[in-house]
Amino acid sequence: MRTSQYLVSTLKETPANAEVVSHQFMLRAGLIRHLASGLYTWLPTGLKVLKKVENIVREEMERAGAIEVLMPMVQPADLWQESGRWEDYGPELLRLNDRHQRPFVLGPTHEEVITKLISHELSSYKQLPMNVFQIQSKFRDEIRPRFGVMRGREFLMKDAYSFHLGEECLQKTYQVMFDAYCRIFERLGLDYRPVLADTGSIGGDASHEFHVLAESGEDDIVFSDGSDFAANIEKAEALAPQGERPAATQTLEKVSTPNAKTIEQVAESLNIPATQTVKTLLVQGIAEEGQAAPIIALVLRGDHQLNEIKAEKLPLVASPLTMATDEQVLAASGANPGSVGVVGIDIPVIVDRSAAHLADFVCGANENDFHFTGVNWDRDCTNYQVEDIRNVVAGDPSPCGQGKLEIKRGIEVGHIFQLGKKYAEAMNCGVLTESGKHEVLNMGCYGIGVSRIVAAAIEQNHDKYGIKWPEAIAPFQVAIVPMNMHKSARVQETAEALYSELQQAGVEVLFDDRKERPGVMFADHELMGTPLLLVVGERNLDNQEVELKNRQTGEKSMIAIKDVLSLFDK
RNA sequence: CGGUGAUUAGCGCAGCUUGGUAGCGCACUUGGUUUGGGUCCAAGGGGUCGUAGGUUCAAAUCCUACAUCACCGACCA
Numbered sequence: 063m064r065t066s067q068y069l070v071s072t073l074k075e076t077p078a079n080a081e082v083v084s085h086q087f088m089l090r091a092g093l094i095r096h097l098a099s100g101l102y103t104w105l106p107t108g109l110k111v112l113k114k115v116e117n118i119v120r121e122e123m124e125r126a127g128a129i130e131v132l133m134p135m136v137q138p139a140d141l142w143q144e145s146g147r148w149e150d151y152g153p154e155l156l157r158l159n160d161r162h163q164r165p166f167v168l169g170p171t172h173e174e175v176i177t178k179l180i181s182h183e184l185s186s187y188k189q190l191p192m193n194v195f196q197i198q199s200k201f202r203d204e205i206r207p208r209f210g211v212m213r214g215r216e217f218l219m220k221d222a223y224s225f226h227l228g229e230e231c232l233q234k235t236y237q238v239m240f241d242a243y244c245r246i247f248e249r250l251g252l253d254y255r256p257v258l259a260d261t262g263s264i265g266g267d268a269s270h271e272f273h274v275l276a277e278s279g280e281d282d283i284v285f286s287d288g289s290d291f292a293a294n295i296e297k298a299e300a301l302a303p304q305g306e307r308p309a310a311t312q313t314l315e316k317v318s319t320p321n322a323k324t325i326e327q328v329a330e331s332l333n334i335p336a337t338q339t340v341k342t343l344l345v346q347g348i349a350e351e352g353q354a355a356p357i358i359a360l361v362l363r364g365d366h367q368l369n370e371i372k373a374e375k376l377p378l379v380a381s382p383l384t385m386a387t388d389e390q391v392l393a394a395s396g397a398n399p400g401s402v403g404v405v406g407i408d409i410p411v412i413v414d415r416s417a418a419h420l421a422d423f424v425c426g427a428n429e430n431d432f433h434f435t436g437v438n439w440d441r442d443c444t445n446y447q448v449e450d451i452r453n454v455v456a457g458d459p460s461p462c463g464q465g466k467l468e469i470k471r472g473i474e475v476g477h478i479f480q481l482g483k484k485y486a487e488a489m490n491c492g493v494l495t496e497s498g499k500h501e502v503l504n505m506g507c508y509g510i511g512v513s514r515i516v517a518a519a520i521e522q523n524h525d526k527y528g529i530k531w532p533e534a535i536a537p538f539q540v541a542i543v544p545m546n547m548h549k550s551a552r553v554q555e556t557a558e559a560l561y562s563e564l565q566q567a568g569v570e571v572l573f574d575d576r577k578e579r580p581g582v583m584f585a586d587h588e589l590m591g592t593p594l595l596l597v598v599g600e601r602n603l604d605n606q607e608v609e610l611k612n613r614q615t616g617e618k619s620m621i622a623i624k625d626v627l628s629l630f631d632k
Numbered sequence: 633c634g635g636u637g638a639u640u641a642g643c644g645c646a647g648c649u650u651g652g653u654a655g656c657g658c659a660c661u662u663g664g665u666u667u668g669g670g671u672c673c674a675a676g677g678g679g680u681c682g683u684a685g686g687u688u689c690a691a692a693u694c695c696u697a698c699a700u701c702a703c704c705g706a707c708c709a
Contacts, residue, residue, distance in 0.1 A: 073671070074658060077642045099701070142697045153633095154707070171709090203709060206634075219709055271709095280708090382706080477709065496635080512709030514647060545668050581669035588669095609668090 063538070064561075065574045069106050069575055069611050072586045082278045084520035085210030087529050089287045091590045093516070100207025100215030108516070109592060110537035112218065112461040117251050118534060119220045121468040127241035128193040133175045135199055138261065139165035141174040152207065162194040168201035173485045173507060175372050176223045181491035182227065190493065191231050193239075193244040195202050195222035197512060200396075207542065209278070212473070212517040225363070225486075227495065229377045232504040236268070236480050239508045243272050250515065251532025253522055255472065256295035257283050260371050261479055273472030276521040282495045283472040284454055288465015296371040298454045299461040302415035311313045312422040312436030314405070319433045323400030325364040332424060339364030339424040340417045340437075344386035344394060345412070346361045347378050357386050359393040361413040363420065366452040373451050378410055401426040404443040405434050413439075418448045436496045474511070481505040482490050490580070529591030530614050538572040539630065540564065543583045544601035560608070560626060571587055596626065 071092030071365065080086040088094045104112055120130065133252065142148040143572065147155075148167075156168040176194065184192065207215050222239065226232040232389045234497070240256065247254040251307030252274050259271035271294055273283050280297035321359045322328045327583045340361050347356035358378050361552065363367055374381035388399060394409050396404045402410055403426035417423075419440060427434050438444070458467045483502050492502040516535075531537070542564075544557040564571040574583050587595055597609040607620045610629075621629070 073643060077643070078645090078696070079638085096701090152707085192636075200709075202708070206703095206705090208703080213708080221709085474709065509709050514709055541708080543668095579667060579670085579671070581667095584669050586670090596667075600669075630652070 063570075063572050065576050066574065068572070070576075070586060071107075072589055076277035080210065082209045082517075082521065083214065083240065083524055083624055084212065084517040086279070087520055087524060088210055088517065091529055094211060099241060100204055100213070102134065102211055102216075107537045111516050111531070111535050112513060114535045114537075115250065115512050115519075116218070116220075119198060119246055119510055119512060121221065122242050122246045122249070123195050123222060125245075126193075126238050128224075129419065130196060131173050131176075131179075131194050132196050132198060133169070133179075135164050135169050135201065136166050136435075137169050137172075137175055139166065140169055141489075142167055145174050145485055146173070146176075154202045154204065155202055168200040170200055171219075171507075171509075172196070172198075172221055173481070173505075174489065175222065175507075177485045177489040179227050179490045179503070179578050180223075181486075181489055184493050184503075187227050187495050187501075188572045189492050191197065191226045191235055193222060193226060193235060193506075194223040195220060195508075210517060211513045213280075214513065217514065217620070218512040220510040220512055224506040224508070225491075226504040226506070227493070229480075229482075231506055232363045232506050233268075236506050239478050239506065241269060243478065243508075243510070246275070246510070247272060247475070247614060248518065249534055250517060251523075251534050252475075252515075253290050254475070255283060257472070258291075258297050259298040259477060260294060261361070266512055266555070270478050271472075272476030272478075274346070274475050274518040275470055275523060276473050276518065278472055278521050279471035279473040281472045281474055282453075283470050284467045285470065286460035286462055286465040287468055288300050289459060289462050291460050291462040291464075292321075293615075295453050297367065300369075300415060300450050300452050300454045301461055302450075303419040304450075305438070306463045310421050310423040310436075310441055312438075314346060314437060314442050315435050316429075316432055317435055318431060320431045322433070324433075328424065329364065332433070334424060338420070338422070340404065340420065342395075342404055342407075343368060343424060344391050344399075344402060344409075346380040346386060348380050348386040352608075355380060357409050359392055359402075359404065359407060359409055359411045361411060361446075363414065363417045363424075363463060364424075366414065366416060366455070369451055372432055372449075376412060376449060376451070378412065382543060390476035395426075395428045395479075397426060397428045397430050401430050401432060401576065403428055403437070404446070405437060407443075408607065411443065412451065413446050413448050413509070414452045415448055417448055418446075448492050452570075473514065473521065475515050475518050476508075477505060478508045478592050481507055523591075527585070528589035531591040531593060533593050536593050537570075538590075538592050539570045539574040540594040540596060541587050542596045542598060543574050543575055543580070543587065545580050548577055548596075550600050552556055553598050553600055554605050556603060556623065560596065560623065564630070567626075567627055567630060 070323040073090040076086050079087050094102040094103050158166050195531050199219045204215050207213055224235045231600050254274050254495050256270050256272050259269045261269045283299045284293050284295055322331045325336050341364055343360045344357050347358040349355040368382045371381050374383040391399050421438050424435050425437050454467055456469050460467050486503040492500050520529050542557050546552050547554045561573040593613050606623050610621045611618050
């Protein structure tokens with residue numbers, strides 16, 4: 063490719079509303095352009111990268127025995143009514159009508175379509191197991207698109223679905239997919255971790271996420287330093303503190319705490335650590351038929367954070383988790399938020415394991431501007447239930463029993479689920495077994511965010527000058543950068559000869575034949591992250607050499623022109 | 633959806649307080665100059681100042697509404 067016949071589209075300045083480096087460099091290097099919130103055009107260079115990622119994913123899926131299909135992005139609403147997700151999926155599902163006012167959705171995922179398809183196409187156990195995948199645009203009407211293609215509304219995803227008789231078979235394919243995912247992320251050249259995950263709205267039993275480690279990641283990943291345990295913080299169990307709860311030594315005392323609403327303020331005004339306080343969060347419970355939702359108290363140690371996923375799985379607590387309104391707090395406790403506590407409150411109380419292990423602690427007095435000190439469980443609050451409802455923090459013991467936990471940020475680029483029979487049952491998808499009985503199939507589903515990987519790769523591979531692509535996904539393998547070609551026939555001839563030689567050898571080469579100054583060219587290629595630069599200049603031609611620059615390492619070396627091709631021997 | 637902020641040329645911004653015929657840098661075009669790390673000089677092209685309404689002799693500037701975009705919180709590949 064010659065730059066003169068190509069769209070380079072680099073930007074000197076960083077667009078104002080790009081926050082993370084990957085978004086900034088994707089705009090500056092001319093990979094994408096913004097169209098509307100969460101919607102991007104892929105420019106030629108960006109598309110090359112996207113296709114490379116896509117192909118690696120495709121190759122490894124096929125190697126793992128999955129077969130490719132392509133399903134429509136627009137799907138009839140009745141499929142979604144059949145699975146129950148027309149109601150469950152919420153406003154992220156973009157719904158639209160056709161000219162006959164028939165309702166459709168823009169597919170955010172394809173469990174319904176594939177399950178319908180398989181229920182028609184498969185009729186015998188002999189055809190199982192089957193694993194099909196597609197690489198296709200998805201649309202999710204995200205509440206808040208951000209970070210460029212990292213969280214776009216329309217994005218490219220690889221989604222695979224496997225079908226099985228029995229759980230054992232599903233688990234086997236699940237493991238095959240797990241291994242295939244590891245190979246994919248290794249081939250992409252990314253620093254990644256598989257972690258235990260919550261199954262979320264897709265539902266099902268077992269689940270792993272694959273995260274690319276990066277500071278800008280939106281997820282907290284916890285690791286044990288004493289084993290290979292790794293989990294999304296949503297899923298990581300916080301163990302109960304060791305040993306017996308200390309005995310009560312203080313008496314219950316009401317103290318005035320004017321203007322102390324937050325845990326920090328309370329701890330400071332009473333001169334105690336936050337670990338000696340508890341906070342009482344009031345949330346909506348599950349409403350009985352025709353009645354208002356009851357209010358539930360969730361109690362955490364002052365320094366801990368509520369884990370909403372854990373909380374909304376409790377049978378008493380409404381899902382999605384909804385905080386009580388200020389009026390409900392006042393009605394249920396007799397105080398405003400900031401002064402609510404566990405002593406004498408007449409609603410169900412659910413206490414985190416760590417909070418339940420405290421003695422002589424501080425909590426709100428259910429009276430504005432007052433707190434209790436010297437509070438003790440069973441003596442001052444008798445009716446409560448203990449659960450794990452907090453986020454783990456760094457230093458907590460690992461739930462695997464070995465080591466302590468540390469926390470890092472990750473970008474979720476893959477997610478695999480064992481779905482079980484949820485969709486197969488709803489869509490009546492089954493086959494005849496060996497004994498001639500109809501049996502509903504077990505399903506697995508396996509996603510990879512193809513476009514998100516492009517952004518994640520940049521988050522992990524860049525410097526202040528631009529992108530440093532891993533070789534496997536670089537838009538070009540090498541760029542030829544001639545120095546003042548228009549002034550030197552020798553430079554021009556050499557560059558042209560190199561270009562056609564590399565092209566004929568099938569090397570992906572970008573020939574910078576623009577009449578630009580050297581600095582402009584260097585800056586552009588560093589921004590675009592081409593792994594290798596061949597600098598053709600008058601000064602080395604007497605020796606029949608060109609300069610070779612490596613973008614990853616920054617190394618420069620001389621190479622004989624006749625040896626250039628051997629760089630690309632596979 | 634709640635909170636915050638923004639919207640002036642392709643990009644980055646100034647101008648608004650105190651109303652008076654829209655500016656800077658980069659990019660673009662032309663000519664010259666320079667040439668191994670974003671040269672320099674000159675001349676040019678490009679803007680219904682987000683939209684609609686209002687106040688006023690006069691609105692980018694003041695007022696009202698709406699729209700769009702981004703950031704912080706809940707969703708997910």
